[in-house]
Amino acid sequence: MVFTPASPNLVSKDSPLRESARTAPEFTRDPVQAVDRETLLAELSDWDMEAGEWGERVTGVKNRHDTEEKVIALTFDACGGPLGNGIDEELISFLQENKIPATLFVNFRWIDEHEERFIDLADDPLFTIENHGTAHLPLSVQGNSAWGINGTSSPEEAVDEILVNQEHIAALTGNTPAFFRSGTAHYDEKAVEIVQMAGLEAVNFDILGDAGATYSAGQVEAALLESRPGSIALLHMNQPSSGTAEGVKRAVPALREAGFTFVHVGDYPLTE
Numbered sequence: 518m519v520f521t522p523a524s525p526n527l528v529s530k531d532s533p534l535r536e537s538a539r540t541a542p543e544f545t546r547d548p549v550q551a552v553d554r555e556t557l558l559a560e561l562s563d564w565d566m567e568a569g570e571w572g573e574r575v576t577g578v579k580n581r582h583d584t585e586e587k588v589i590a591l592t593f594d595a596c597g598g599p600l601g602n603g604i605d606e607e608l609i610s611f612l613q614e615n616k617i618p619a620t621l622f623v624n625f626r627w628i629d630e631h632e633e634r635f636i637d638l639a640d641d642p643l644f645t646i647e648n649h650g651t652a653h654l655p656l657s658v659q660g661n662s663a664w665g666i667n668g669t670s671s672p673e674e675a676v677d678e679i680l681v682n683q684e685h686i687a688a689l690t691g692n693t694p695a696f697f698r699s700g701t702a703h704y705d706e707k708a709v710e711i712v713q714m715a716g717l718e719a720v721n722f723d724i725l726g727d728a729g730a731t732y733s734a735g736q737v738e739a740a741l742l743e744s745r746p747g748s749i750a751l752l753h754m755n756q757p758s759s760g761t762a763e764g765v766k767r768a769v770p771a772l773r774e775a776g777f778t779f780v781h782v783g784d785y786p787l788t789e
Contacts, residue, residue, distance in 0.1 A: 546783055549693040549716045554680055557714060561672045566658045568705035573721055577709035579787035581723040582747035588780045589744045589772065591619045591765070592722065593754035594698065596653050597626025603755050604631060608762035613643060617769065620782040622649035622698045625682040627755060628689070639690040645781045646690060648717065651681040653700030656708040656719075663703035675708050679715050696720045696782055702751065720782055722751035727764065730756035737764020742771060749782065 570576060582588065593608070595601075601624075612619050621644050628635045639646045655661060655668030656675055662668055669675040679697060687693045697717040699708075704719060712719045724744055727737050730753040737760050741750055752761050769779075 544785060546695060549695050551684075551687070551693060552680065552715045554676060557676055557680075557711075558673060560714060561676075561711065564672065564707070566672060566707055568658055568661075568707040570706040571657070571661050571703065573702050573704075575704045575709055576706045576789075577713065578704060578719045578721050578789065580721050580789055581749050581787070582780075582785035583788035584747045584785050586785075587746050587775075587777045588785065589741075589777050590749045590780055590782045590784075591617065591726075591752065592647075592698075592720075592749060592782060593619055593621050593752050594649055595621065595623045595627040595755045596649065596700065596753070597624040597628075597630065597755070598653060601653070601755050602627060602630045603757050604634060605754050605757040605759070605762050607757065608754055608765060609638070611762060611766050611769075613641065615769065616643065617779045618643050618645075618781050619779070620645050620647055620696070621754065622647045622696075623686070624649040624653045624700070625651040625685055626653065628682075628685060632689070636689060639692070645783060646686060646692065646694060647696040647698065647720070647782065648679065648683050648686060648694040649698050650700050651678050654678050655701045655703040656699035656712070657703075657705045658707045658711070659705065661703070661705060663701040666701055668703065669708070672707075672711060675711050676715070679712060679717070683715070683717070718787060720749065720787065722749045724748050724750035726750040726752035727759065727761045729753065730759035730761055732760055732764065734760035734763035734767060737761055738767040741765070741768035744772065744777065747785065747788075
């Protein structure tokens with residue numbers, strides 16, 4: 518890990534402003550247009566659906582920002598389901614009290630369990646809300662699996678895994694997500710193309726921040742301190758008994774001291 522001194526122009530931790538308000542470049546992203554399911558399926562009807570790639574590092578999946586500026590995007594998944602419907606209020610409070618921008622990838626099931634809290638988070642300008650799928654499935658056109666979870670098994674299932682939650686988030690918040698992260702962060706390259714046809718970008722990470730909320734606080738801290746300019750860190754906000762909140766609380770002061778600031782995924786161009 519190599520840190521360089523902080524720039525005097527960077528926002529201090531005591532600044533009343535969101536960090537990304539001062540650090541984001543003159544970069545604008547085109548608004549996401551709603552995509553009709555039947556139209557999308559019609560476009561896919563004559564596709565060759567044989568996929569040759571599978572995993573977290575797949576053609577078309579973005580993993581970091583394309584910049585040499587000392588910025589980091591903290592992303593937090595809310596996965597939902599019987600073992601993933603918690604909410605780490607300690608983590609959320611820390612982000613809000615310290616004015617740390619974050620990108621929240623939220624699953625349909627988690628929203629369904631915490632709709633009022635979800636709307637509160639969506640109304641906070643510190644946070645941007647993105648799409649973490651409908652049933653939290655790996656995204657595939659041929660049923661590939663990851664971590665014991667069977668993925669979507671057809672283009673139709675992949676489309677629904679994307680669009681059902683996309684439409685749900687838009688209906689609740691008035692904002693349409695621009696980014697998608699699949700359950701388990703696994704894809705095949707054909708499924709990534711479907712994400713793109715739906716008007717989104719598939720976004721993973723270059724910093725594995727908490728390994729599915731299994732890391733200790735010390736491991737989370739160590740992972741985040743490996744960040745480099747443009748890093749995107751994957752963490753979780755749905756496991757309050759994990760070491761994630763404490764690890765983030767330990768890492769943030771050191772990263773700020775080293776001159777890093779925190780931004781949203783959409784603040785900079787993305788690269789693989």
